[in-house]
Amino acid sequence: MVHHSGVLIPAEKSYLFQNRLRPLLRRYHCDSFETLYERAQAPDATDLVGAVIEAMTTHETSFFRDPWAFEALTEELERLYRLGKREVSIWSAACSTGEEPYSIAMVVYEFCRKRPSMKCTILASDIADDTLAKARKAEYFRLGSYLPEDYAGRFFLRADRRMTLREEIRGMVDFEHFNLLDIRKRGKVFDIIFCRNVALYFPNDIRLPFFQDLANCLPAGGMLLVGSSESMYRATARYERARHGNHFYYRRAR
16 A cells, blocks of 8 residues: 555554455455455556555545635635736645535636636546546535535536536546656646645655655645645645644745
8 A cells, every 4th residue: 555555554454454445355356355465466457456545545525624725725816816826726636536626616716706817727636546537527415514505506406316516617627647656757836736634644754755745846835735634744844834714734935
């Protein structure tokens, strides 16, 4: 897991392997976890490795999770607009099933609706192809408690229990497969990056260089939002801490 995705499963949570990988035994016709492991080592086992990562990584998410982050996003868009910037790029670096980038898209839609000269691009990436497929489909059975009340009616089409995001929001997001361990190969710079609740699972020897390399994806003063419980300890030389209410985010040091 660490080699392919950077995710470290602590020994005390090793039971997760059995619980989450058991369905893959049937899917890949393996009679034991040892056989599954051996097959995953093969050079052509990319599909199996992807399935293992998909099963083991956490996909707990919801629309507008941590509402303060989206308030901070609105403030940042306003700041950039006042500075005369009319093209803004945003990256949701671990988008899971799409709730985060689509929440970003709703914020951007509302902001740009009143300021038509502002153009924003939103890129969303994830390591798991099955998860990306769900994100692109944009169909949900739960919208969560953080979604603004009027957004459900304005931005979703309901059919029985299923809610599908309207194309005007869905079409604002481009999705791609990307492994965050390849951050040095990113080759793009974004004004705003959401990278929340990902590095939380990285061991220290991966977390520190990851955040240092992630700074190269931001311009000087660019905004980085991480999870509330994620530590930037020892990586802050490349960042300046900023505050939104009782919460903190980061900017690339100038």
